[in-house]
Amino acid sequence: MLLRELNEARCGQPFEKLGWIYDNEKSLWCLRAWLPHAKKVAVRRIEKKSIECSLKCLNADGLFEAEFPELAAPFSYALKVDYADAKTEVIDPYQFHDEAFRGLAEMKHSADNIYRTLGAQIMETEAGGVKVKGVRFAVYAPSAMSVSLIGDFNYWDGRRHPMQRSLCGHWVLFVPGLEAGARYKFELKDMHGHCLPHKADPVGFYSDQYPSFASVVYDQKQYEWHDADWLLAQRNDKLEQPISIYEMHFASWKRHDDGSSLSYREMADQLIPYLLEMNYTHIELMPIMEHPFSGSWGYQPLGLFAPTSRFGSADDFKYFVDRCHKAGIGVILDWVPAHFPSDAHGLARFDGTPLYEYEDPRRGWHPDWNSYIYDFGRDTVRQFLIASALYWLDHFHIDGLRVDAVASMLYWDYSRDDGEWVPNLDGGNHNYEAISLLQWFNREVYERFPHAMTIAEESTAFSGVSRPTYTGGLGFTFKWNMGWMNDSLRYMAKEPVHRKFHHNDLTFSMVYHYNENFVLSLSHDEVVHGKQSLLYKMPGDEWQQAANLRTYMGYMYAHPGKKLNFMGTEIAQSTEWDHDGQLDWWLLGFDKHRGQKNLIRDLNRLYRSESALYDADYLQSGFEWLDHSNWESSSLLMLRRNKAQDSFIIAACNFTPVPRDGFRIGVPEAGCYQIVLNTDSSEYWGGDYFVGADVFQSEAVESHGKSNSIVLNLPPLATVFIKKVAE
Template sequence: MPIGPSSPSSLPEPLLRVIEARHHDPFEVLGRHAVDADTVVVRAYLPQAERARINEAGIDLTRVPGTDLFTWEGPADQLQGRQHYQVTWYDRQGRVETRHDPYTFGPLLGDFDLHLFGEGRHWHAYRFLGAHHRTIDGVEGFQFAVWAPGAKRVSVIGEFNNWDGRAHPMRVRGGSGVWELFIPDLAPGGLYKFELRDGGGNVHVKIDPYANAYQERPENACILTAPSTYRWGDEQWLARRAGYNWQHSPLSVYEVHLGSWQRDEDGNFLNYRELATRLADYCVEMGFTHIELLPITEHPLDASWGYQATGYFAPTARFGAPDDFRSFVDTLHKRNIGVLLDWVPAHFPRDTTALARFDGSALYEHADPRQGEHKDWGTLIFNFGRHEVKNFLLSSALYWLAEYHIDGLRVDAVASMLYLDYSREDGEWIPNKYGGNENLDAVDFLRQLNTVSHEQHPGSLMVAEESTAWPQVSRPTYLGGLGFSMKWNMGWMHDTLAYMEKDPIYRHYHHDLLTFGLLYAFTENFVLPFSHDEVVHGKRSMLDKMPGDAWQKFASLRLLYTFMFTYPGKKLLFQGCEFAQGQEWDFDAAVDWYLLDRPQHQGIKQIVADLNRLYRNLPALHEVDFDSAGFEWIDCHDSSQSVLSYLRKSKNGKQIVACAFNFTPVPRENYRIGVPFPGYYREAMNSDAELYGGSNVGNRGGVVAEPISWMGRPNSIPMALPPLAGVVMVYEPDESVDTDTDTAGAVKPKLLVASPTPTAAASAEDSGSAAGVADDGAGATPAAAAD
C-alpha cells in the first residue's frame, strides 16, 4: 500500500481509519509490510511525536503531513533482517521514548482458547484475558486481551502513552469478539485501562474486567502485575483438604469484614499480613475452624461492604497488594484455619468505568430491564445465557480457588438468580420458555459452577445463601440438585430470632417457631447463620434483640448460642456477635473491643469459645448434621413451660448427648427428661455457669439416670434447668462415679475421670458447670473428622 498523498483527507481508507482511531485491525496498516520482494514500508502512528526514527538501522521516519503517522519505505535489507525493531521518537518538549514497535508481533492468543471461551468452557480464561507479563522473541512486555464484540475499536491506554487511545489500538480476533495486543517494554507496576469506540462512535474508558490489581479507591486504574513469586507454605493443608470429610467434621465459621474487624490506633485499615496474624490468633483462641470474608474483590464503594464488585479477579487494594492477600490465606492455613470468600455473581454495579454497557451495548447484562436490573439494589444482572459471561464468572470462581488457595465460596443472593420474578411485580418480569418463573440459564450456570469447582479443587466448599424453598440446593447435580456443598438455613435463623425477640411470658404461644425447623432440617446440608445481615439496618445487635433487663439479655444470648451449637447444622457467627457487641455493626469503624473489659461481655466470649470446643470435640454434635439419624426429640411439646429437649448422636451411635433448654427466666428443679440408657450423664455445658455471668444453677457436674420410664424411654434423669439457659449432658457409660452426701443429705455424683477444662473455673461439684471437654488448643484441621 503506497504512503498516499500529503492531504490527510485523501489518504487511503485504511490509513484514515488508523488516524481517526476507528480501525478494527491496525496491523493491516502499522508495522512493517512488504511492498515487493525487496522493498518494505514501515508505518508508526505516534501521537504527540515531533520526529521519529528506527533505532538499529538509523532510519529517519517521515511524517505524513497533517497527521501523526510516520513512514519509511526502502530496501528490506536496510532493516538488517530484524523482525522486531525499536522506534525512538521525540516530543515537542524534547522528551525521548524508545520502544519496540508493537505492530511487528503476531497474534498470541490460541484459536483453541478462543474457541473454548466462546463456548463458555474455558475454566481459566483469566490466563489469557486481561494483562499478562510475557517475553516474546526475547522482548519483554505485556500481552493485553479483552472481550468487546460490540466495539468498533479498542485501545490500551495508560501512563506509558499519556492515556491516548490513538497510540495503541488493538486487533480483533475474527468473530470471537476478543481484542489483543502485545505492548513491548512495559514494566510491572504501570497503570492502564481500555478505551473503546462503540458502533455509534461514542468513546468509553473502561477498567479491565480481568485485571489482577487496581488502584485504591477513589482511583480505579488497573495495575500491571508480574507473575507472583510468592512461595506458599500450606502444602500440608491443601493435601489434607483434598480428602476433607467436611460433612462429618466440625465446621464453625467466623464471618469477618476486614475493614471493620480491627483497625490501627488512628482508625486506619490494617494490612492483609497484619490482619492474618491477628485473625489466626483470635480464631485459634476462640475455636473457630474457618473464617468467611465479606467480599474482598475490588469495589469502589466502602458502603457496599464489597457486594458491588468491579474487579472479579483482584483482591481489594485497601489492605495491600495481591501477594499480601496470598500471605493472608497462607498464614491462616498454617494455623489450621480455613478461608472462605463471599462471592457475588448475582449482580454488579452500574459504574460507567466497569462492566455496565462495557462495549456500548448490554454485554454482561441483559438489555431488557425486566431481566437485567435489580431495582432493590440499583444493580445490573448478569446474562447467564451468554457463554462468555458465564465463562467470566466461572473463571473468577476458579481463580480464587486456584491462585489464592481459597477453601470455598459463599455465593451471595442465590435466590435472586434462580427466580425471574425475584422482587418484581406482575408485568415486571419475563417468563422462561416454559412459562415459568425459573431462570433456567442461571440454574445451568450454578450447576456448572459447582460441578467444575468440586472437580478442579477437591475438598473446596460451595455454600449458597438461598432463602427460598428451592429444592435440592445442596444435592448433587446428577440427582437433579444445584450441586452446592451447603446452604444457609435462613428459615431457622428467622424463626429462632423471632422467637428469642419475644418476651418470655409470651414465648409459649410461639413454641412452633423452634420446632418447625426440624420438619425440613435434613432436606439440605444446612449452615446455621447469624450473619452480618442480622445486625444492620435497624435490626439491632444480637444482644439488643434479646428482651428484658441486662441480665436477661445476656442470659438469653448465652442460651441462644448454646441452642445453635447443639442444633443440627454447621455454624456461622459474625464478628462482634461472639462477645455481644452492643450496637449494630458499623462498616466504617472497628468492632467495639473495649466491651471485653466488662465481665458480661467476657462471659459471652468465653461461652462461645467453650461451645466451639464442645462442638469440635463431641462427635455427636458434628458427625451427623445432615441426617435425621443424628437427632432425636426427647420432648418438643412442653410449650407451657417453654422447654425443649433433644438428643444428638454420633455416627456410630456410641456417643449420646442430651440437650435441654429453658426459654423462661424461671428455674426448674427436678425437670425430668427421658434418656435411652442407664448410667451417668455428665453436665458438659451449662450456659448459666457463673464463669459466663450466670446465676450458677446446675447439676453439680452430672446426674445418674434412674430406671423410671419417661417420655417413652426406659430411663430418665431429673435435672435442674437454670433460668434462660441451656444444659448439655453427655452420656458416659464407662464413667466411674462415686457418691457422697452433702449437708442437705442429697446424693451428689462425683466425677472421677473427666473434668472441666482449665478455662472452666466454675466448680462442677457445687452447681452450674462450664464446658467439661478437653481443649485441643488449636483450630480444627480439614482432617479432623472423626469416623
C-alpha cells in the same frame, strides 16, 4: 484515511497498517510506525546496537515509514525516538502479531482459560534471538468499532496503542517493556464511533481506588505458597466435619487509632490468634473483590478477579490466606455473580451494548439494589462468571465460596410485581439460565478443586439447592438455613411468658432439616438497618437479655447443622454493626461481655471435640427429640449421636427465667452423666444456679421413651450439655 483513523483512535486493524507491511506492487517491505509528537525516528535491529536506518516522516502528526528490499526484511526491531524534549527507545508492539493472539484459540475450551488469557498477562517472547519481556492485553468487546490501550506509559492517549480485533470479538496487543505495576484502562468507540467512558479491565487482577479506578498489571506467579499440606488435608467430606464460621467485614473488625483499616498483613497478625483463641474452624469474608463503593460492603463488585487494594496488594491477601491455612483456619469468600453496579468505568454497556447484562430491564435491572443483572444465558457471560469462581480457588487457594443472593438469580419475578417481569418459555417464574449456570459452577468447582465447598444464600423453598446436579439439584455443599434463623429469632424476641404459645418456632426447623445440608446462619443481615444487635433483640432486663442470648447460642450449637456467626456476636455487641467503624472491643472491660466471649469460645471447643455434635448433622440417626412438646415449660431436650453411634450428647434448653428443679431427663444408657457445658455458669456471667451433683447416676425410671433417666435442676434461661462419663 489511515492518518485520520490513527489520529481519532479509530483504527481497529493496526497489524494491517503498522509494523511490517508487504507491498505486493513494489515487491518490498514497508516498516511503518505511529508515534504521535515524535520529531525523528530511527530503526535498530534488536540483536544489534547500530542503527539500521532512519524512518521518513510522512506527517507531522507522527506517521513514519521506511522501505526495505524483500530479502532484507522483516527483522525484529526497536525504534529510537526523538521528541522535542526527550529521547527514548521502544520496541514496537506492532511486530508481535502471534504474541498478541497467543491463547485465544484455546480459550473457549475451558472457563479457566479466561483468566489465563484475558486481562493483562505478563509474558516473555523472543525477537532476533533476544528475550523480550512485556504484557499481553486482551479484552472482549465484540461490538466496539475500535479499542485502544491507555495508561501512564502512553500518557492516557488513546491514539498511541490501538488494539487489534480478532474474529471472535477480542481486542489484543502485546506491549514490550511493560512490567507489573503499570496502570491501564481501555478506550472504546462503540459501533457508531461514539467514545465511551474509559473502562477498567473486566478481567483485571488488581486496581486503583477512587478516583482513577485504573486496572494495574499484576504478576500472578511471584508469591510462594506454603500450604500444600493444608490443601491436601482438606479433601474430606465436609458434611462430616466440624464447621464453625466467623463471618466478618474486613474493614470494620478492628481499626487503627486514626480510623484507618487494618491491612491484609496486619489482619493476619491480629485476627488469626483471635480465631485460634475462639476455636473457629473457618472465616468467611464479606466480598473482598474490588468494588467502587465501600458502603456496598463489597456486594456491588466490579473486579471479580481482583482483591480490593483498600487493604494492600494481591500478594498481601495471598499472605493472609496462607497464614490462615498455616494456623488451621479455612477461608471462605462471599462471591457475587447475581448483579453488578452501573459505574461508568465498569461492565455496564461495556462496548456500547448490553454485553454483560440482560438487555430488557425487566430481566436486566435489579430494582432493590439499583444494579444490572448478568445475562445468565449468554455463553461469554457464563464463562466469565465461572472463570471468576475458579480464579479465587486457583490463584488464592480459597477453601470455599458462599454465593450471594441465589434466590434473586433463580426467579424472574424476584422482588417484582405483576407486569414487571418476563416469564420463562414454559410461562413460569424460574430462570432456567441461572439454574444451569449454578449447576455448572458447582460441577466445575468440585471437579477442579475437590478440597473446596460452596454455600448458597438462598431464602426460598427452592428444592435441591444442596443436592447433586445429577439428581437435578443445584449442587451446592451447603445452604444457609434462613427459615431457622427467622423462626428462632422471632421466638427469642418474645417475652418468656408468651413463648409457650410459639413453641413451634423452635421445633419446626427439624421438619425440613433433612431436605438440605443446612448452615445455621446468624449473619450481618440480622444486625443492621434497624434490626438491632442480637443482644438487644432479646427481651428482659440486662441480666435476662444476656442470659437469653447465651441460651440461644447453646440451642444453636445443639441443633444439627454447621454454624455461622457474624463478628460481634461473640462479645455480645450491643449496637448495630457499623461498616464505617469497628467492633466495640471496649465492651470486654465488662463481665457480661467477657462472659459471652468465654461462652462462644467454649461452645466452639465443645462442638469441635464432640463428633456427636457434627459428623452426623445430615443423617436421621444423628438426632433425636427427647422432648419437643413441653411447650408449657418452654423447654427442649435434644439427643445428638455421632455417625458411628458410639458417642452421644444430650442438650437441655430452658427458655424461661423459671428454674426447673428436679427436672427428669431420659437417657439412652444406664450410667454416670456429667454436665460438660452450662450457659448459666458464672464464667459466662450466668447465675450459677445449682444443677445438682457433679455426676448424675442414672435411675431405672422410664422417661422420654427411655428406660433410664437422670434428675437435675435445670437453670433458668440456660442450655446445658450432658455427656455420659466413665464411672
